[in-house]
Amino acid sequence: MINKIIFLILIFFALFFPTKYYNIYHFVLLGGASLLILINGVKLNISFYARYFLILIVLIVFNVFVSSIYLGSDFFRNATEIFRFLPTLLFLLCYRAININRQNIYFLFCSYTSVVTIICCLQYLGFESVLNLSRIYGSELQVENSLIISSRAIGLSTGPGNNGAMFTILYVYFLSNFLFFKERKSINIIFMLLCAVSVVFAQSQTSLVAISLVTLFSLVILFIIDKRKVLNFYVFFVFFNVILGMGVIFYKFLNKFGYLISLFEEGLTRNSYKVRVEKMDAVLDLSFSNPIMFFFGYGKDLVPNATALDNEYAFYLGVYGAFSLMLLFVFYLYFLTSVFNKNKNFPDFLLCLTVFAGLIIAWPSSFTLDPRLLFIFTIYLIFSLREKNIQR
Incomplete structure (x- = not known):
């Protein structure tokens, strides 16, 4: 029962707390996920979803290390990017302890x-x-x-x-x-x-x-x-x-x-669209100027307008590198195709449509980089994992 209450409080917090207070927002979610793991002592479950976020986090850290050695970028400033995805990873690792229902x-x-x-x-x-x-x-x-x-x-x-x-x-x-x-x-x-x-x-x-x-x-x-x-x-x-x-x-x-x-x-x-295109062109020019950093990314401090790119794909390419962007598309492709599995269920259908919408939203804005949308996506992933356990 305590698990359910904690997670419902976290959902309420994620929906109604101002996301402009970025650090507070992420650390509360991170603390909530850590608390669920500590009070339950559950065995961590490394599902396909958890593996993706684990690989992404490791890849970001490695890319930041390469960028700091090769270009002298700020390792610690760029490494803080993992906090975008760390709460999601922890929630997915302890999804068995999160016993909320669809209602x-x-x-x-x-x-x-x-x-x-x-x-x-x-x-x-x-x-x-x-x-x-x-x-x-x-x-x-x-x-x-x-x-x-x-x-x-x-x-x-x-x-x-x-x-x-x-x-x-x-x-x-x-x-x-x-x-x-x-x-x-x-x-x-x-x-x-x-x-x-x-x-x-x-x-x-x-x-x-x-x-x-x-x-x-x-x-x-x-x-x-x-x-x-x-x-x-x-x-x-x-x-x-x-x-x-x-x-x-x-x-x-x-x-x-x-x-x-x-x-x-x-x-x-429209002028605002032209500005977005100029920002994206600047990231593309920077990425293609160095074959090594094209794959590993430059980090936030070396990418122009990194915090205001208005394009999630450009952010992934410039900051995280092409490997991370390709990994993201493979992850999305899984959801777009899993809906055709024999065991049709609501979470797979919901995830398929959500990813499709997210692909469109991410072009001029953010999907997985928006903390509130990522948390909602995390809820859907947890539902999917629990549904798959029931079917087994």
């Missing part, structure tokens, strides 16, 4: 979605009362430029892009529940709509594209593994209502979606 997670995700959608609505409508709350979670620059000037809701995230990414992942969660289970169809429809509306409030073009593509992808996957579910009337009903609801909101408040409209009008010619 607990469902309730917490519903609570987060309900509360933060209201906050997004108030932020979008310009209520002064939420500005102080917004400053706790986002930087003054994001509050001023994104929230006040552009009416882009940041929710309880550091910026509108992160907020959109968060609701995209939650949309995937409710979509997976809707498609896979017979119960709570109406509730899942409501929360899918809330997630989609929050993405519109954030005016995140990437998240809107991700939601659209993952919806189509889910239907294709489901048609392959179970045609009967796709032909269900509810499937078509919900997608029609989600699109209709978003369209009504967009039309009613058209004048307040200036940023989003400009994204669609200007497309790749």
Whole structure:
């Protein structure tokens, strides 16, 4: 029972604590994972998922060592990158001690979605009362430029892009529940709509594209593994209502979606996109300039704009090296294909759709480098491992 309480507290913390306090966020999760291991004394289980994060951490340390010897980079500053992934590794090593169930997670995700959608609505409508709350979670620059000037809701995230990414992942969660289970169809429809509306409030073009593509992808996957579910009337009903609801909101408040409209009008010619491309080109030029460091990475202190690259793949390539990026794609490929296994289960379906959405989100933003999204991904991995144990 104590294990369940500790982990539920950690989930609540991960959902609602400001991620801009990066060190506190990671060390609390690290402490929670260590506590679970200590109080249970469980035998550590090195699953495939745990092996990936273990190899990634070892690879990062080795790459940092090579960079410090070869280029004189700051070993200790770059080595702190392992704390991004260390909590996930520890949780996966002691997953047998984490005995939460799907209902607990469902309730917490519903609570987060309900509360933060209201906050997004108030932020979008310009209520002064939420500005102080917004400053706790986002930087003054994001509050001023994104929230006040552009009416882009940041929710309880550091910026509108992160907020959109968060609701995209939650949309995937409710979509997976809707498609896979017979119960709570109406509730899942409501929360899918809330997630989609929050993405519109954030005016995140990437998240809107991700939601659209993952919806189509889910239907294709489901048609392959179970045609009967796709032909269900509810499937078509919900997608029609989600699109209709978003369209009504967009039309009613058209004048307040200036940023989003400009994204669609200007497309790749927009200045912010050009800046992102320039940052990515700088990382690519740096990486290809040295064949050795291309594979091992330069570390944060030698990569220009490493903390503001706006592209997870460029970060992996420049900071961690090509070996780490290739390892990431192999890991993702596993989830995209495991859904076709004979023993079809909900965690595999959910992970497949989440990874697909994450692949899109990571291009102009972050997925595994976002601490909140990585923790949610960790929860799904734990569910998958526990489900596989039950099937055995």
